Amino acid sequence: MLITDLLISPSCLAEALRDPRSAAGQAVERARAAGVRVWLATGALGAYRSAAPSAAVLAAFAAPCQWLSALSGDADPAADDPLAVLLSRGLARLGAGARLLGRREGDLAPEALLAATLDPQPVAFVDLAAQQDRIRPELERRLDAVLRHGHYIMGPEIAELEARLAAYVGVRHAISCASGTDSLEIAMRALGIGPGDEVITVPFTWISTAETIAQVGATPVFVDIEPATFNLDPARLAAAITPRTRAIMPVSLFGQMPDMAAISAIAGKIPVIEDGAQSFGATRHGRRSCGVSAIGSTSFFPAKPLGCYGDGGCLFSDDEALAARMRAIRTHGGEKRHHHPYIGMNGRLDTLQAAVLLAKLALWDDEVAARGRIGAHYTQLISQRASAVTPPALLAGNTHVYAQYTIRAADRDGLAARLKAQGIPTAVYYPKCLHQQPCFAHVGHGPFPESERASREVLSLPMHPLLTPGLQERIVAGLA
């Protein structure tokens, strides 16, 4: 039986609190040990209090539980048993793997749970649900505040978020955007890049990096990567610069920055835009990603290290004039209401997404530290136990946020299939280089041997800040 979530009825709570060795007490313990998320319903608090010998005993039981909020639609004052209605409506929201531990018909009785064989919890590639468990009250408070003030576009959360992100990155200006893709496009528009211009980037990245260069009418010029870090190889950069080069856009792929100082030195006066979509929180010689070049750009796509619950992104700059242009372009090129000096776009971040990000910032420092620790632990385990695969290298002077923990393996597809058979999800970022994409056939050039080899060998493993050492051992055992 697969149980992902267990909602506790007041009757089972009473039983478990009266005697932890009772069937209900043992059932809760067993569910917890199996990784099931245990819930109490806020709407049943009165009933729980009546069922508990004291408030302190209830609070102790509740401490490791999640509180399931009651929504307006859960209330049915005319029902014969409003509490049963509230619990069943709440349960329905928890999804197909959720059961109500109770003693009424249709409930999961404690004895039945104790007798069942519980399936292991599915392994998540990125576990956003576990992250949500850590911030639920603040998240709900923030979202509810937006629903109440109603400023869905450019509400006060946007300015609050931008101020916090700018301070975090260490620059004067943060400009939130509707996506990481939009932010790259805005950056190039603000630099006046257009038809006839060239922008240098890598062919081993997500499509957005080069797509946005083409969107502004410029031509992407690809430079191969350094195999150890998957990032732009500074040694190949100078040869790609021409009189038409208007920007250099290195990508901080998988969560670590390239040698930005070397790139900037070669760039000279040509502006550098860091595509830090995957590296928010990473540092190079103590300076944060997105804060070391003319413009830094990141993405808040949900699976990114700092992700919202939809699309989102942000631009960073210390340059007052550039920041003002980017801010204007983000909002239809307008500098003030009904005055549009530039052609812009509707590229704003939603206030609701800013609220999500603000709630997540409470965890952020912890999560960045955990990502570094988990990545290092993977590397140590792989080096000791899985000789057929190569762990990712950490460039000296860098911290890594491991947006992806990406290994190389000669038999990548065979390995992915073996892990899948063991219930371990993996992903290939990226199976095809951008110069091999049909949309870039006209600018393709190549070959780019290191990018092409990477696209044949890479495999990304489950990675998120709540990945346990035990699960990492299981994953690495699957690689051996």
Ligand SMILES: Cc1ncc(COP(=O)(O)O)c(C=O)c1O
């Ligand atoms: C390297 C890189 N650049 C740009 C983007 C675009 O970000 P978004 O999905 O927020 O548009 C992504 C997102 O996946 C990315 O990984």
